[in-house]
Amino acid sequence: MNAPAHPSRTLSYAEALREAMALALESDPNVVLMGEDIGVYGGAFQVTGDLIDRFGPDRVMDTPISELGGAGVAVGAALTGLRPIYEFQFSDFAALAMEQIVNQAAKMRFMLGGEASVPLVFRMPSGSGTGAAAQHSQSFEAWFGHVPGLKVVQPSTPYDAKGLLLAALADPDPVIIFEHKLLYKMKGDVPAGHYTIPIGKAEIRREGTDITIIAGAIMVHRALEAAETLAADGISAEVIDLRSVRPIDSATIIASVCKTGRALCVFEGVRTLGLGAEISALIAESDAFDYLEAPIMRLGGAEAPIPYNPDLERAAVPQVDGIERAVRKLVGGEV
Amino acid sequence: MSRAVQVATDNLPFVIRQYAPAQLRAALKKMYLIRRFEEGAEESYARGLIHGTMHLSIGQEASAVASCLELSDQDKITSTHRGHGHCIAKGADVGRMFAEFFGKQTGYCHGRGGSMHIADVKTGNLGANGIVGGGLPIAVGSALTAKRQGKPDVTVCFFGDGANNEGAFHEALNMASVWQLPVVFICENNKYGMSTSVERSTAVARISDRAAAYAMPGETVDGNDFSAVAQAAHTAIARARSGQGPSLIENLTYRIRGHSKSDRNRYRTKDEIESWVAKDPITRFRAQLVSHGILTDADAAALLLEAEAEVAAGIEFAKSSAAPDIADVTRYVHAEDAI
Numbered sequence: 001m002n003a004p005a006h007p008s009r010t011l012s013y014a015e016a017l018r019e020a021m022a023l024a025l026e027s028d029p030n031v032v033l034m035g036e037d038i039g040v041y042g043g044a045f046q047v048t049g050d051l052i053d054r055f056g057p058d059r060v061m062d063t064p065i066s067e068l069g070g071a072g073v074a075v076g077a078a079l080t081g082l083r084p085i086y087e088f089q090f091s092d093f094a095a096l097a098m099e100q101i102v103n104q105a106a107k108m109r110f111m112l113g114g115e116a117s118v119p120l121v122f123r124m125p126s127g128s129g130t131g132a133a134a135q136h137s138q139s140f141e142a143w144f145g146h147v148p149g150l151k152v153v154q155p156s157t158p159y160d161a162k163g164l165l166l167a168a169l170a171d172p173d174p175v176i177i178f179e180h181k182l183l184y185k186m187k188g189d190v191p192a193g194h195y196t197i198p199i200g201k202a203e204i205r206r207e208g209t210d211i212t213i214i215a216g217a218i219m220v221h222r223a224l225e226a227a228e229t230l231a232a233d234g235i236s237a238e239v240i241d242l243r244s245v246r247p248i249d250s251a252t253i254i255a256s257v258c259k260t261g262r263a264l265c266v267f268e269g270v271r272t273l274g275l276g277a278e279i280s281a282l283i284a285e286s287d288a289f290d291y292l293e294a295p296i297m298r299l300g301g302a303e304a305p306i307p308y309n310p311d312l313e314r315a316a317v318p319q320v321d322g323i324e325r326a327v328r329k330l331v332g333g334e335v
Numbered sequence: 336m337s338r339a340v341q342v343a344t345d346n347l348p349f350v351i352r353q354y355a356p357a358q359l360r361a362a363l364k365k366m367y368l369i370r371r372f373e374e375g376a377e378e379s380y381a382r383g384l385i386h387g388t389m390h391l392s393i394g395q396e397a398s399a400v401a402s403c404l405e406l407s408d409q410d411k412i413t414s415t416h417r418g419h420g421h422c423i424a425k426g427a428d429v430g431r432m433f434a435e436f437f438g439k440q441t442g443y444c445h446g447r448g449g450s451m452h453i454a455d456v457k458t459g460n461l462g463a464n465g466i467v468g469g470g471l472p473i474a475v476g477s478a479l480t481a482k483r484q485g486k487p488d489v490t491v492c493f494f495g496d497g498a499n500n501e502g503a504f505h506e507a508l509n510m511a512s513v514w515q516l517p518v519v520f521i522c523e524n525n526k527y528g529m530s531t532s533v534e535r536s537t538a539v540a541r542i543s544d545r546a547a548a549y550a551m552p553g554e555t556v557d558g559n560d561f562s563a564v565a566q567a568a569h570t571a572i573a574r575a576r577s578g579q580g581p582s583l584i585e586n587l588t589y590r591i592r593g594h595s596k597s598d599r600n601r602y603r604t605k606d607e608i609e610s611w612v613a614k615d616p617i618t619r620f621r622a623q624l625v626s627h628g629i630l631t632d633a634d635a636a637a638l639l640l641e642a643e644a645e646v647a648a649g650i651e652f653a654k655s656s657a658a659p660d661i662a663d664v665t666r667y668v669h670a671e672d673a674i
Contacts, residue, residue, distance in 0.1 A: 036578040057484065063514065069472045069506025076476020079461060080411065082483060084476075099503070103466050104473065112462060113445030114667035148668050172670035294471065 007195035014047045014184040016158035017322045019125075021048065021085060021090035022164040024196055025055045028083060031169070033060045034074055035087030036067075044089045055334035071097035071122070076103045078120035083169060083171075090136045091124035094144075105174040106149030122333055126154070126178040127218060127268055128317055134305035137313075139269035141216065142278070144176050145245040152198050152245040154178040156220040160243060162288050163197030170196060178245075180217040195321060204256065208238035210331050211262035212281050214253055218241040219266045219318060226323035235331055245275060250282050258286035262330050263296045268317045271300025294330045299323065348623060349566035354404070354628045360638065362404060362561070363624060366396040366617045367642035372429050375646045376419070376436055376450075380596065384654070385436045389450040390417040394559070394591035397616035399424040401564035402586075403413050403490060405572050411459045411477045411490040413470030416451050417523075418463030419592070421493050421505045426458040429645055433653035441656040447667060459488075466502030470494060471520070471645025475507045478516035478581075489575045490518045491568075499542045508549040508583065510622070517575035519568065520583045524559065525590045530602035546583035558586025559616040562623065588616070 011019065017169045024031045031219035033055075038048040039062040052060040063070040067088065074084040088094050094101060101122065108118045145152045151173060155161040161179065168175035205220060206227050215223040220241045227237040238256050242248070263283050265276030275300030283289070283296055299318040307313050344352060350359060364493050374392045380389065392399065399420030403412065406425065414421040422432060424512055427443070435442025435453055443453050454462030461477060464470045474492030481488040498504050499522060511518050539545060546553025552571070556563040564586055571582035589611035593600055600608075621635050630638075 021495070022497060030484075057600075064506070064509060064511060066506035068503055069510055072469075072472020072503060072507065073479060074511060074554075076413075076461070076473035077479050077483075078476070080471065080477045080480040082476075082480045099466060099469065100472060104464075104469055109670070110667045111448045112454045113443065113447045115444070116454065116456050148665070151669075253598040290638070310534060 006191045008189040008191045010187050011158050011190040012160050012184065013158045013179070013186045013188070014045060016164055016190045017047050017179065018049050018051060018164040019190070020162040021052065021053060023155065023166065024085070024169050025051070025059055026086050026296050030081060031059070031083045031085065033085050033087065034063050034070060034075065036063055036065055036089050038062060038087050038112055040147070043087060044179065047123070047179070047184070048087065065209050067096035068100060068236035071100040072104065074120050075100050075108070075118055078118045079108065079116055084271065085121045085123060085169070087123045091123070091126040091140050092135050094122070094124055094140065101139050101144070101150070102147050106147045107174060110149055117172050118174050120174050121165070122174065122176045124176060124178050125181050127180040127182060128306045129182045129218070129312055133308040134167065139231060139267070139301065141245045141267070142274045145275065149173070151175040151198055152178070153243060154180070154217045154245060155243065155305065156180070156183065156217050156241050158186060158190045160197055161192055163195050163241065164199065166194060167196040167199050173249055175199065176216065178298045182218050188334065197243070200244045200247040200249055201247065202243055202252040203241045204238060205241045206237065206239040208236040210236045210260055211264060211327055212238045212240060212256040212260045213264045213266055213327070214240045214242060214277065215266040215325070216245065217268065219268055221237060222318065222320045223266055223323055225320045229255045229324055235327060237327055242275070248279070248282070250286070253279060253283065254286045254288045257283050258291045261291045261293040263292070264323070264326050264330060265296070266318050266323055267300050269301055270303065271298055272303065274300050276300050297326055297330055299326055347627070348562040348571065349569070350562040350577070351627045351629070353565070353569065356405070359624055359629050360634070362400050363617070363630070363635065363639045364476060364622060364642060365400045365424055367428060367639045368645060369396045369399065369423045369485065370617060370645040371433065371642045372649070373419055373422060375650055376433070379436070379650065384476070386438070387437070387449055388596045390595050391592040392417045392420040392590060393441035394611060395523055395525060395588045396420055397561040397564050397620060398505050398521070398558045398588055400495070400588040401561045402521050402568040403417055404565055405569060406459065406489070408458050409486070409488045411461050411488060413461050413474040413477070413490070413492045414463045415470065415493055415495055416465055416467070418453065418464060418493070419450070422455065422460055422463065423492070425455065425460045427453070427455045427460065430652035432657045433649040435540070437653040437656070438658065439653055439656035440659045441652070442513050445667070446659045468494065468498040468503035471498065471503045471507035474515060474518050475511045478511065478518035479514065480627055481517055482514070485574055487574050491572070492518055492520050494520070495528065495534050496522060496524040496526065496537070496542060499545065500536055508545070508551070508581070511581040512549045515580035517578070518581045519571040520581060521568070522583065523584045523588055524585050525588050527594070527602065529594045541585060543583055543585040551581050551583055553583045553585070555585040555587060558588030559614050560618060561616060561620040592649065
């Protein structure tokens with residue numbers, strides 16, 4: 001990690017992302033932002049905000065509502081020397097562009113035997129909790145994490161949002177950054193100036209000795225809240241923020257589970273065939289298996305699309321109380 | 336120039352008026368090279384030297400060569416699964432192409448891509464593509480780079496009639512027009528998307544009519560007439576290069592071979608195929624050059640021999656090249672894996 005040399009200020013997650021893009025636009029004339037309504041509108045979640053006023057419409061480009069074409073234009077531009085950041089208005093809309101992301105961007109370097117590079121960033125507002133229902137609330141980290149050639153990150157703090165976006169921009173290959181919509185307004189310390197967070201490195205957010213909770217994005221905060229309550233009852237939970245879905249920092253996870261002897265995976269994406277399954281398997285295949293004192297457990301999204309009704313919506317993805325119950329079950333059999 | 340001489344000159348075919356004899360001879364040689372390359376690939380496949388499949392463009396050589404006549408290495412093309420001709424027209428080496436077909440480390444993609452992914456970024460070929468319509472938005476992105484960076488480069492986007500019904504076609508043409516980008520869309524209408532005819536799949540009679548929906552010029556030409564293809568490309572490329580935006584050209588042509596190696600030709604008749612063999616673009620172009628005194632039959636025969644020798648040498652190069660190392664199965668996925 002490049003140590004930040006500038007003083008911290010308090011910024012929101014959205015402001016931190018905007019600052020990263022502004023730095024990139026200032027320092028590299030080939031950086032161009034593309035997406036639907038990212039110009040004067042400022043983006044559906046006001047992430048690009050006023051960047052069009054500072055950098056103009058040639059560098060903060062509104063695209064037509066053409067996700068497949070827009071993503072493909074970004075691929076072609078990256079292939080020939082620009083460094084595009086393409087914003088999907090909602091990660092759900094990336095389904096319209098799967099062809100260009102999965103068949104073209106991810107595979108171009110490999111198919112061409114290393115003779116080409118596609119340095120581009122796809123930004124994807126993600127996750128449930130906003131009442132936007134089934135087509136505006138999904139968590140696709142595992143989908144894209146399944147594709148060799150893509151890198152996938154999901155920052156949980158403003159500091160990480162800026163550092164991971166700048167790392168994604170510096171990467172010579174396509175990177176998808178999942179931005180959780182409920183985190184956009186979260187405030188945190190963010191240094192001014194340029195710094196990066198290495199892609200592929202998890203972060204231990206809370207140290208503990210009884211159980212390791214591996215979580216991503218908003219689930220990190222729910223896990224931390226649960227850990228705080230559990231601590232009052234004498235249960236010491238370690239919380240790992242995965243940060244990077246592909247590549248996964250298996251070393252940090254395995255070392256932690258060797259220490260605690262228990263593992264709980266908490267992700268918002270649908271539980272079946274999801275991130276929790278992958279992490280469970282990598283623990284089971286590792287040296288940590290011999291240290292396990294309880295079965296590995298997964299919490300994940302329900303086997304249903306995200307519902308509209310707020311109570312149903314809450315029930316469809318892991319919440320703090322569910323994490324607490326799962327931990328109690330694993331450490332003491334007490335629910 | 337007297338009026339009589341002017342009229343006589345105007346009556347000459349476009350290519351005879353526009354290009355030097357050496358350039359035209361080189362173009363004929365490239366068409367021979369494409370034809371012989373594909374025949375060589377077909378034969379190698381039959382002998383078990385190439386696995387997988389391939390999509391031959393035999394009969395479509397005029398479209399590839401005449402469309403690339405005015406392109407430099409800085410100009411870009413995007414190509415298709417039927418892209419061998421485009422690749423050679425843009426300047427690729429047939430030895431490295433054969434090596435790729437043979438899956439060798441010396442191939443353009445070091446054996447990772449095969450027939451459907453050959454690219455040669457150094458000559459501006461951004462690659463064939465296994466996805467119908469996949470190259471269309473990529474070509475628009477390439478043209479966006481040229482415009483943003485203030486370069487005069489033009490991107491020529493080849494695609495087939497099948498791609499004109501993909502959403503990517505419509506999204507790409509729209510964006511190219513909205514942003515007035517230097518891209519030329521060239522539809523090689525060879526009458527069939529695999530087995531489904533244009534008549535059965537496409538609502539408009541001429542694919543070039545679709546240009547109107549995106550406020551750009553659209554033109555349909557005889558894709559087996561080298562001069563007609565070259566003239567349409569010349570106009571569209573000049574337009575793109577001078578900042579006037581994109582064009583759509585439809586080259587009417589025909590693939591003499593089947594769609595791929597699995598094709599049993601059950602959707603078309605022998606008579607139809609024979610009628611197009613009679614319209615062979617190479618035969619027509621050679622006759623045109625001979626009739627205008629650009630070369631003799633003997634010169635043409637010599638060019639064909641040169642092409643055959645290059646193809647034979649290319650196959651030998653491919654055969655004698657080393658295969659990739661099995662341990663390198665994940666190499667080239669990311670930049671850091673390049674070793």
